[in-house]
Amino acid sequence: MxxxxxxxxxxxxxxxxxxxxxxxxxxxxxxxxxxxxxxxxxxxxxxxxxxxxxxxxxxxxxxxxxxxxxxxxxxxxxxxxxxxxxxxxxxxxxxxxxxxxxxxxxxxxxxxxxxxxxxxxxxxxxxxxxxxxxxxxxxxxxxxxRWPETAEVVDELHAWWRGNQEQGKASLLYAYALGKAQRLLASIDPSIGPIWTHGAVENLVEDYRGAGVPLPPTRRVSEAPDGTDWSRALVVAPPSAHATPWMRRFGALSTAFASGWMALRGTRRRRSVDRGFVLSxxxxxxxxxxxxxxxxxxxxxxxxxxxxxxxxxxxxxxxxxxxxxxxxxxxxxxx
Ligand SMILES: [Zn+2]
Ligand SMILES: [Zn+2]
Structure with missing residues:
Protein backbone atom coordinates (compact mmCIF):
# COMPACT_ATOMS: atom_id res chain seq x y z
CA MET A 1 0.00 0.00 0.00
CA ARG A 146 -23.00 31.41 -10.58
CA TRP A 147 -24.64 32.70 -7.44
CA PRO A 148 -25.85 36.29 -7.16
CA GLU A 149 -24.73 38.36 -4.14
CA THR A 150 -26.59 37.22 -1.02
CA ALA A 151 -27.54 40.84 -0.18
CA GLU A 152 -29.32 41.16 -3.55
CA VAL A 153 -31.28 37.98 -2.93
CA VAL A 154 -32.28 39.17 0.53
CA ASP A 155 -33.47 42.50 -0.95
CA GLU A 156 -35.65 40.60 -3.45
CA LEU A 157 -37.05 38.53 -0.63
CA HIS A 158 -37.94 41.64 1.40
CA ALA A 159 -39.67 43.17 -1.64
CA TRP A 160 -41.67 39.96 -2.17
CA TRP A 161 -42.73 39.87 1.51
CA ARG A 162 -43.77 43.55 1.52
CA GLY A 163 -45.62 43.12 -1.79
CA ASN A 164 -47.57 40.20 -0.36
CA GLN A 165 -48.47 42.23 2.72
CA GLU A 166 -49.89 44.97 0.49
CA GLN A 167 -52.09 42.37 -1.20
CA GLY A 168 -53.13 40.83 2.11
CA LYS A 169 -51.30 37.55 1.43
CA ALA A 170 -49.19 35.40 3.72
CA SER A 171 -45.62 34.76 2.50
CA LEU A 172 -44.74 31.07 2.65
CA LEU A 173 -41.02 30.54 2.12
CA TYR A 174 -39.67 27.02 1.59
CA ALA A 175 -36.10 26.37 2.68
CA TYR A 176 -34.21 23.27 3.78
CA ALA A 177 -34.78 22.85 7.49
CA LEU A 178 -31.11 22.53 8.48
CA GLY A 179 -28.92 25.41 7.43
CA LYS A 180 -30.80 27.31 4.75
CA ALA A 181 -33.76 28.19 6.99
CA GLN A 182 -31.51 29.56 9.74
CA ARG A 183 -29.31 31.44 7.27
CA LEU A 184 -32.43 33.12 5.85
CA LEU A 185 -33.79 33.95 9.30
CA ALA A 186 -30.46 35.52 10.29
CA SER A 187 -30.37 37.58 7.08
CA ILE A 188 -33.89 39.00 6.84
CA ASP A 189 -35.27 42.15 8.47
CA PRO A 190 -37.64 41.04 11.26
CA SER A 191 -39.17 44.55 11.53
CA ILE A 192 -41.16 43.89 8.32
CA GLY A 193 -43.62 41.57 10.04
CA PRO A 194 -44.13 38.52 12.27
CA ILE A 195 -42.09 35.37 11.51
CA TRP A 196 -43.58 31.91 11.94
CA THR A 197 -41.98 28.51 11.46
CA HIS A 198 -42.90 24.92 10.67
CA GLY A 199 -41.94 22.55 13.52
CA ALA A 200 -39.15 20.88 11.51
CA VAL A 201 -37.52 24.29 11.05
CA GLU A 202 -38.17 25.49 14.60
CA ASN A 203 -36.51 22.44 16.22
CA LEU A 204 -33.29 23.28 14.42
CA VAL A 205 -33.72 27.00 15.12
CA GLU A 206 -33.66 26.04 18.80
CA ASP A 207 -30.48 24.03 18.29
CA TYR A 208 -28.83 26.95 16.51
CA ARG A 209 -29.80 29.31 19.34
CA GLY A 210 -28.51 26.71 21.81
CA ALA A 211 -25.18 26.82 19.98
CA GLY A 212 -25.07 30.61 20.37
CA VAL A 213 -26.23 31.69 16.90
CA PRO A 214 -28.43 34.81 17.20
CA LEU A 215 -31.71 34.51 15.27
CA PRO A 216 -34.77 36.82 15.25
CA PRO A 217 -37.87 35.88 17.28
CA THR A 218 -39.93 33.10 15.67
CA ARG A 219 -43.14 31.29 16.62
CA ARG A 220 -44.34 27.80 15.78
CA VAL A 221 -47.29 27.70 13.38
CA SER A 222 -48.68 24.79 15.42
CA GLU A 223 -49.01 27.13 18.43
CA ALA A 224 -50.90 29.86 16.58
CA PRO A 225 -54.29 30.65 18.14
CA ASP A 226 -57.45 30.16 16.06
CA GLY A 227 -58.21 33.19 13.95
CA THR A 228 -54.54 34.25 13.59
CA ASP A 229 -54.14 36.86 10.87
CA TRP A 230 -51.44 35.56 8.49
CA SER A 231 -51.64 38.40 6.00
CA ARG A 232 -48.47 40.15 7.20
CA ALA A 233 -46.59 36.99 8.17
CA LEU A 234 -43.52 35.31 6.79
CA VAL A 235 -43.77 31.54 7.30
CA VAL A 236 -40.60 29.43 6.91
CA ALA A 237 -41.22 25.75 6.15
CA PRO A 238 -39.34 22.80 4.63
CA PRO A 239 -40.08 22.07 0.93
CA SER A 240 -41.86 18.86 1.97
CA ALA A 241 -44.70 20.97 3.42
CA HIS A 242 -45.62 22.23 -0.06
CA ALA A 243 -49.00 21.17 -1.43
CA THR A 244 -50.01 19.51 1.85
CA PRO A 245 -53.07 20.25 4.01
CA TRP A 246 -50.69 21.98 6.45
CA MET A 247 -50.51 25.08 4.25
CA ARG A 248 -54.28 25.55 3.92
CA ARG A 249 -54.61 27.44 7.20
CA PHE A 250 -52.85 30.51 5.79
CA GLY A 251 -55.65 31.49 3.43
CA ALA A 252 -54.48 33.81 0.61
CA LEU A 253 -50.76 33.27 0.18
CA SER A 254 -47.74 33.50 -2.06
CA THR A 255 -45.17 30.69 -2.09
CA ALA A 256 -41.42 30.85 -2.72
CA PHE A 257 -38.46 28.47 -2.63
CA ALA A 258 -34.89 29.48 -1.76
CA SER A 259 -32.41 27.09 -3.38
CA GLY A 260 -29.46 26.91 -5.73
CA TRP A 261 -31.70 24.91 -8.08
CA MET A 262 -33.67 28.10 -8.71
CA ALA A 263 -30.80 29.18 -10.98
CA LEU A 264 -31.96 26.52 -13.47
CA ARG A 265 -34.66 27.64 -15.85
CA GLY A 266 -37.93 25.80 -15.28
CA THR A 267 -37.27 24.71 -11.69
CA ARG A 268 -39.73 27.18 -10.20
CA ARG A 269 -42.51 25.98 -12.48
CA ARG A 270 -41.71 22.31 -11.82
CA ARG A 271 -41.84 23.01 -8.11
CA SER A 272 -45.07 24.97 -8.68
CA VAL A 273 -44.11 27.88 -6.45
CA ASP A 274 -44.78 31.56 -7.19
CA ARG A 275 -41.23 32.78 -6.68
CA GLY A 276 -37.71 31.37 -6.70
CA PHE A 277 -34.76 32.85 -4.83
CA VAL A 278 -31.29 31.71 -5.86
CA LEU A 279 -29.59 30.95 -2.56
CA SER A 280 -27.38 27.91 -2.04
ZN1 LIG B 1 -24.27 16.67 0.82
ZN1 LIG C 1 -24.90 19.19 3.25
Whole structure:
Protein backbone atom coordinates (compact mmCIF):
# COMPACT_ATOMS: atom_id res chain seq x y z
CA MET A 1 0.00 0.00 0.00
CA UNK A 2 1.43 3.40 -0.96
CA UNK A 3 1.43 6.27 1.54
CA UNK A 4 -1.47 7.79 -0.38
CA UNK A 5 -3.49 4.57 -0.34
CA UNK A 6 -2.84 4.21 3.37
CA UNK A 7 -4.40 7.60 3.95
CA UNK A 8 -7.59 7.38 1.92
CA UNK A 9 -9.45 4.79 -0.15
CA UNK A 10 -12.93 4.50 -1.58
CA UNK A 11 -14.52 1.30 -0.24
CA UNK A 12 -18.02 -0.12 -0.52
CA UNK A 13 -18.85 1.66 2.75
CA UNK A 14 -17.52 5.01 1.55
CA UNK A 15 -14.27 6.91 2.15
CA UNK A 16 -11.95 4.95 4.45
CA UNK A 17 -8.64 5.82 6.08
CA UNK A 18 -6.82 2.46 6.40
CA UNK A 19 -3.94 3.82 8.52
CA UNK A 20 -6.34 5.35 11.06
CA UNK A 21 -9.06 2.67 10.71
CA UNK A 22 -12.00 5.09 10.37
CA UNK A 23 -14.53 6.13 7.74
CA UNK A 24 -15.53 9.63 6.72
CA UNK A 25 -19.33 10.08 6.34
CA UNK A 26 -19.72 6.27 6.03
CA UNK A 27 -22.59 4.86 3.98
CA UNK A 28 -23.33 2.16 6.55
CA UNK A 29 -22.84 1.83 10.32
CA UNK A 30 -19.13 1.33 11.13
CA UNK A 31 -16.93 1.20 14.21
CA UNK A 32 -15.32 4.63 13.89
CA UNK A 33 -16.80 7.46 11.84
CA UNK A 34 -15.66 11.02 11.24
CA UNK A 35 -18.53 13.24 10.11
CA UNK A 36 -18.37 16.40 8.01
CA UNK A 37 -21.86 17.64 8.98
CA UNK A 38 -25.38 16.73 10.05
CA UNK A 39 -27.23 16.51 6.71
CA UNK A 40 -28.86 13.12 6.18
CA UNK A 41 -26.69 12.11 3.22
CA UNK A 42 -23.54 12.53 5.37
CA UNK A 43 -24.58 11.66 8.93
CA UNK A 44 -26.18 8.27 9.26
CA UNK A 45 -27.08 6.77 12.64
CA UNK A 46 -25.85 3.39 13.91
CA UNK A 47 -22.07 3.74 14.02
CA UNK A 48 -20.30 2.95 17.30
CA UNK A 49 -18.39 6.22 17.63
CA UNK A 50 -18.39 9.57 15.88
CA UNK A 51 -15.87 12.36 15.69
CA UNK A 52 -17.33 15.73 14.63
CA UNK A 53 -16.92 19.49 15.04
CA UNK A 54 -18.08 20.80 18.42
CA UNK A 55 -20.11 23.66 16.90
CA UNK A 56 -22.46 21.19 15.26
CA UNK A 57 -22.94 18.82 18.18
CA UNK A 58 -26.55 19.81 18.96
CA UNK A 59 -27.80 19.52 15.37
CA UNK A 60 -25.86 16.29 14.92
CA UNK A 61 -27.41 14.79 18.04
CA UNK A 62 -30.86 15.60 16.69
CA UNK A 63 -29.96 13.50 13.62
CA UNK A 64 -28.14 10.65 15.36
CA UNK A 65 -30.20 10.32 18.54
CA UNK A 66 -29.46 11.01 22.23
CA UNK A 67 -27.47 7.79 22.76
CA UNK A 68 -24.96 8.37 19.93
CA UNK A 69 -21.34 8.49 21.12
CA UNK A 70 -20.02 11.74 19.69
CA UNK A 71 -16.53 13.04 20.37
CA UNK A 72 -16.93 16.76 19.63
CA UNK A 73 -13.69 18.63 18.90
CA UNK A 74 -13.10 22.32 18.22
CA UNK A 75 -12.04 23.41 14.74
CA UNK A 76 -8.30 23.09 14.27
CA UNK A 77 -7.67 20.75 17.23
CA UNK A 78 -5.60 17.67 16.36
CA UNK A 79 -6.73 14.18 17.29
CA UNK A 80 -4.53 11.09 16.89
CA UNK A 81 -6.04 7.99 15.31
CA UNK A 82 -3.44 5.19 15.15
CA UNK A 83 -0.76 7.66 14.08
CA UNK A 84 -2.95 9.63 11.68
CA UNK A 85 -3.33 13.27 12.69
CA UNK A 86 -6.97 14.25 12.19
CA UNK A 87 -8.34 17.79 12.42
CA UNK A 88 -11.55 19.53 11.38
CA UNK A 89 -11.71 22.88 9.60
CA UNK A 90 -14.68 25.15 8.80
CA UNK A 91 -16.50 24.33 5.54
CA UNK A 92 -18.92 27.31 5.64
CA UNK A 93 -21.85 25.05 4.65
CA UNK A 94 -24.06 24.84 7.78
CA UNK A 95 -23.48 25.14 11.54
CA UNK A 96 -20.64 22.78 12.52
CA UNK A 97 -19.81 21.73 8.96
CA UNK A 98 -16.20 20.63 8.63
CA UNK A 99 -13.52 19.66 6.17
CA UNK A 100 -11.54 16.68 7.46
CA UNK A 101 -7.74 17.00 7.30
CA UNK A 102 -5.67 13.82 7.54
CA UNK A 103 -1.89 13.74 7.88
CA UNK A 104 0.27 10.63 7.89
CA UNK A 105 3.91 10.05 6.84
CA UNK A 106 4.19 13.48 5.24
CA UNK A 107 1.03 13.08 3.16
CA UNK A 108 -1.88 15.44 3.70
CA UNK A 109 -5.39 14.74 2.48
CA UNK A 110 -8.48 16.94 2.95
CA UNK A 111 -12.08 15.75 2.51
CA UNK A 112 -14.27 18.81 2.00
CA UNK A 113 -17.75 17.49 2.74
CA UNK A 114 -20.21 20.10 1.44
CA UNK A 115 -18.92 23.68 1.42
CA UNK A 116 -19.53 27.20 0.26
CA UNK A 117 -17.44 30.33 -0.02
CA UNK A 118 -20.29 32.86 0.39
CA UNK A 119 -20.70 34.59 3.75
CA UNK A 120 -23.22 33.07 6.13
CA UNK A 121 -23.97 34.68 9.52
CA UNK A 122 -24.90 31.31 11.02
CA UNK A 123 -21.63 29.39 10.60
CA UNK A 124 -17.85 29.76 10.52
CA UNK A 125 -16.44 30.86 7.16
CA UNK A 126 -14.83 28.31 4.79
CA UNK A 127 -11.11 27.93 5.48
CA UNK A 128 -8.79 26.80 2.65
CA UNK A 129 -6.49 24.01 3.87
CA UNK A 130 -3.30 23.16 1.97
CA UNK A 131 -3.01 19.49 0.98
CA UNK A 132 -1.65 17.00 -1.55
CA UNK A 133 -4.98 15.27 -2.11
CA UNK A 134 -8.35 17.09 -1.99
CA UNK A 135 -11.75 15.41 -2.11
CA UNK A 136 -14.26 18.01 -3.26
CA UNK A 137 -18.02 17.99 -3.60
CA UNK A 138 -19.44 19.19 -6.94
CA UNK A 139 -23.19 19.47 -6.31
CA UNK A 140 -23.30 22.55 -8.56
CA UNK A 141 -20.23 21.71 -10.68
CA UNK A 142 -21.38 23.31 -13.93
CA UNK A 143 -20.28 26.71 -15.26
CA UNK A 144 -23.95 27.84 -15.47
CA UNK A 145 -24.10 27.95 -11.68
CA ARG A 146 -23.00 31.41 -10.58
CA TRP A 147 -24.64 32.70 -7.44
CA PRO A 148 -25.85 36.29 -7.16
CA GLU A 149 -24.73 38.36 -4.14
CA THR A 150 -26.59 37.22 -1.02
CA ALA A 151 -27.54 40.84 -0.18
CA GLU A 152 -29.32 41.16 -3.55
CA VAL A 153 -31.28 37.98 -2.93
CA VAL A 154 -32.28 39.17 0.53
CA ASP A 155 -33.47 42.50 -0.95
CA GLU A 156 -35.65 40.60 -3.45
CA LEU A 157 -37.05 38.53 -0.63
CA HIS A 158 -37.94 41.64 1.40
CA ALA A 159 -39.67 43.17 -1.64
CA TRP A 160 -41.67 39.96 -2.17
CA TRP A 161 -42.73 39.87 1.51
CA ARG A 162 -43.77 43.55 1.52
CA GLY A 163 -45.62 43.12 -1.79
CA ASN A 164 -47.57 40.20 -0.36
CA GLN A 165 -48.47 42.23 2.72
CA GLU A 166 -49.89 44.97 0.49
CA GLN A 167 -52.09 42.37 -1.20
CA GLY A 168 -53.13 40.83 2.11
CA LYS A 169 -51.30 37.55 1.43
CA ALA A 170 -49.19 35.40 3.72
CA SER A 171 -45.62 34.76 2.50
CA LEU A 172 -44.74 31.07 2.65
CA LEU A 173 -41.02 30.54 2.12
CA TYR A 174 -39.67 27.02 1.59
CA ALA A 175 -36.10 26.37 2.68
CA TYR A 176 -34.21 23.27 3.78
CA ALA A 177 -34.78 22.85 7.49
CA LEU A 178 -31.11 22.53 8.48
CA GLY A 179 -28.92 25.41 7.43
CA LYS A 180 -30.80 27.31 4.75
CA ALA A 181 -33.76 28.19 6.99
CA GLN A 182 -31.51 29.56 9.74
CA ARG A 183 -29.31 31.44 7.27
CA LEU A 184 -32.43 33.12 5.85
CA LEU A 185 -33.79 33.95 9.30
CA ALA A 186 -30.46 35.52 10.29
CA SER A 187 -30.37 37.58 7.08
CA ILE A 188 -33.89 39.00 6.84
CA ASP A 189 -35.27 42.15 8.47
CA PRO A 190 -37.64 41.04 11.26
CA SER A 191 -39.17 44.55 11.53
CA ILE A 192 -41.16 43.89 8.32
CA GLY A 193 -43.62 41.57 10.04
CA PRO A 194 -44.13 38.52 12.27
CA ILE A 195 -42.09 35.37 11.51
CA TRP A 196 -43.58 31.91 11.94
CA THR A 197 -41.98 28.51 11.46
CA HIS A 198 -42.90 24.92 10.67
CA GLY A 199 -41.94 22.55 13.52
CA ALA A 200 -39.15 20.88 11.51
CA VAL A 201 -37.52 24.29 11.05
CA GLU A 202 -38.17 25.49 14.60
CA ASN A 203 -36.51 22.44 16.22
CA LEU A 204 -33.29 23.28 14.42
CA VAL A 205 -33.72 27.00 15.12
CA GLU A 206 -33.66 26.04 18.80
CA ASP A 207 -30.48 24.03 18.29
CA TYR A 208 -28.83 26.95 16.51
CA ARG A 209 -29.80 29.31 19.34
CA GLY A 210 -28.51 26.71 21.81
CA ALA A 211 -25.18 26.82 19.98
CA GLY A 212 -25.07 30.61 20.37
CA VAL A 213 -26.23 31.69 16.90
CA PRO A 214 -28.43 34.81 17.20
CA LEU A 215 -31.71 34.51 15.27
CA PRO A 216 -34.77 36.82 15.25
CA PRO A 217 -37.87 35.88 17.28
CA THR A 218 -39.93 33.10 15.67
CA ARG A 219 -43.14 31.29 16.62
CA ARG A 220 -44.34 27.80 15.78
CA VAL A 221 -47.29 27.70 13.38
CA SER A 222 -48.68 24.79 15.42
CA GLU A 223 -49.01 27.13 18.43
CA ALA A 224 -50.90 29.86 16.58
CA PRO A 225 -54.29 30.65 18.14
CA ASP A 226 -57.45 30.16 16.06
CA GLY A 227 -58.21 33.19 13.95
CA THR A 228 -54.54 34.25 13.59
CA ASP A 229 -54.14 36.86 10.87
CA TRP A 230 -51.44 35.56 8.49
CA SER A 231 -51.64 38.40 6.00
CA ARG A 232 -48.47 40.15 7.20
CA ALA A 233 -46.59 36.99 8.17
CA LEU A 234 -43.52 35.31 6.79
CA VAL A 235 -43.77 31.54 7.30
CA VAL A 236 -40.60 29.43 6.91
CA ALA A 237 -41.22 25.75 6.15
CA PRO A 238 -39.34 22.80 4.63
CA PRO A 239 -40.08 22.07 0.93
CA SER A 240 -41.86 18.86 1.97
CA ALA A 241 -44.70 20.97 3.42
CA HIS A 242 -45.62 22.23 -0.06
CA ALA A 243 -49.00 21.17 -1.43
CA THR A 244 -50.01 19.51 1.85
CA PRO A 245 -53.07 20.25 4.01
CA TRP A 246 -50.69 21.98 6.45
CA MET A 247 -50.51 25.08 4.25
CA ARG A 248 -54.28 25.55 3.92
CA ARG A 249 -54.61 27.44 7.20
CA PHE A 250 -52.85 30.51 5.79
CA GLY A 251 -55.65 31.49 3.43
CA ALA A 252 -54.48 33.81 0.61
CA LEU A 253 -50.76 33.27 0.18
CA SER A 254 -47.74 33.50 -2.06
CA THR A 255 -45.17 30.69 -2.09
CA ALA A 256 -41.42 30.85 -2.72
CA PHE A 257 -38.46 28.47 -2.63
CA ALA A 258 -34.89 29.48 -1.76
CA SER A 259 -32.41 27.09 -3.38
CA GLY A 260 -29.46 26.91 -5.73
CA TRP A 261 -31.70 24.91 -8.08
CA MET A 262 -33.67 28.10 -8.71
CA ALA A 263 -30.80 29.18 -10.98
CA LEU A 264 -31.96 26.52 -13.47
CA ARG A 265 -34.66 27.64 -15.85
CA GLY A 266 -37.93 25.80 -15.28
CA THR A 267 -37.27 24.71 -11.69
CA ARG A 268 -39.73 27.18 -10.20
CA ARG A 269 -42.51 25.98 -12.48
CA ARG A 270 -41.71 22.31 -11.82
CA ARG A 271 -41.84 23.01 -8.11
CA SER A 272 -45.07 24.97 -8.68
CA VAL A 273 -44.11 27.88 -6.45
CA ASP A 274 -44.78 31.56 -7.19
CA ARG A 275 -41.23 32.78 -6.68
CA GLY A 276 -37.71 31.37 -6.70
CA PHE A 277 -34.76 32.85 -4.83
CA VAL A 278 -31.29 31.71 -5.86
CA LEU A 279 -29.59 30.95 -2.56
CA SER A 280 -27.38 27.91 -2.04
CA UNK A 281 -25.28 26.54 0.80
CA UNK A 282 -22.94 24.96 -1.79
CA UNK A 283 -20.10 26.45 -3.79
CA UNK A 284 -20.94 27.61 -7.30
CA UNK A 285 -18.65 26.76 -10.25
CA UNK A 286 -16.25 29.65 -9.63
CA UNK A 287 -16.03 28.94 -5.91
CA UNK A 288 -15.34 25.23 -6.53
CA UNK A 289 -12.44 26.05 -8.85
CA UNK A 290 -11.17 28.74 -6.46
CA UNK A 291 -11.30 26.42 -3.45
CA UNK A 292 -9.50 23.61 -5.28
CA UNK A 293 -6.75 25.97 -6.46
CA UNK A 294 -6.29 27.33 -2.95
CA UNK A 295 -5.53 23.87 -1.56
CA UNK A 296 -2.57 23.49 -3.94
CA UNK A 297 -3.56 19.81 -4.30
CA UNK A 298 -2.21 17.83 -7.26
CA UNK A 299 -4.71 15.00 -6.84
CA UNK A 300 -8.44 15.81 -6.71
CA UNK A 301 -11.35 13.44 -6.25
CA UNK A 302 -14.73 14.81 -7.22
CA UNK A 303 -17.93 13.54 -5.61
CA UNK A 304 -21.66 14.46 -5.52
CA UNK A 305 -23.49 16.16 -8.34
CA UNK A 306 -22.04 17.17 -11.69
CA UNK A 307 -18.68 15.37 -11.48
CA UNK A 308 -17.50 14.92 -15.07
CA UNK A 309 -17.38 18.57 -16.20
CA UNK A 310 -15.28 19.47 -13.15
CA UNK A 311 -12.98 16.47 -13.63
CA UNK A 312 -12.38 17.48 -17.26
CA UNK A 313 -11.69 21.09 -16.27
CA UNK A 314 -9.18 19.97 -13.62
CA UNK A 315 -7.43 17.57 -16.02
CA UNK A 316 -7.05 20.36 -18.54
CA UNK A 317 -5.51 22.45 -15.75
CA UNK A 318 -2.90 19.69 -15.33
CA UNK A 319 -4.23 18.04 -12.17
CA UNK A 320 -4.82 14.35 -11.53
CA UNK A 321 -8.60 14.23 -11.19
CA UNK A 322 -11.10 11.44 -10.74
CA UNK A 323 -14.86 11.22 -10.27
CA UNK A 324 -15.87 9.05 -7.33
CA UNK A 325 -19.26 7.63 -6.50
CA UNK A 326 -21.59 9.01 -3.87
CA UNK A 327 -23.77 6.27 -2.44
CA UNK A 328 -26.56 8.50 -1.16
CA UNK A 329 -27.48 11.23 -3.50
CA UNK A 330 -30.67 13.03 -4.25
CA UNK A 331 -31.86 16.56 -4.42
CA UNK A 332 -31.51 15.99 -0.68
CA UNK A 333 -32.24 18.38 2.11
CA UNK A 334 -29.44 20.83 1.83
CA UNK A 335 -29.23 22.43 -1.55
ZN1 LIG B 1 -24.90 19.19 3.25
ZN1 LIG C 1 -24.27 16.67 0.82
Missing amino acids: TATEALLQLTRDGLFCPAGRFWIDPWRPVERAVLTHAHADHARPGSERYLAAAEGELVLRRRLGPEARIEAVPYGAEVDRDGVRVSLHPAGHVLGSAQVRLEHRGQVCVVSGDYKAAADPTCAVFEPVACHHFVTESTFGLPVF DHADWGALIGAIEQTGAQRVWVTHGYREPLVRWLEEAGLEARAIAARFESEGDDR
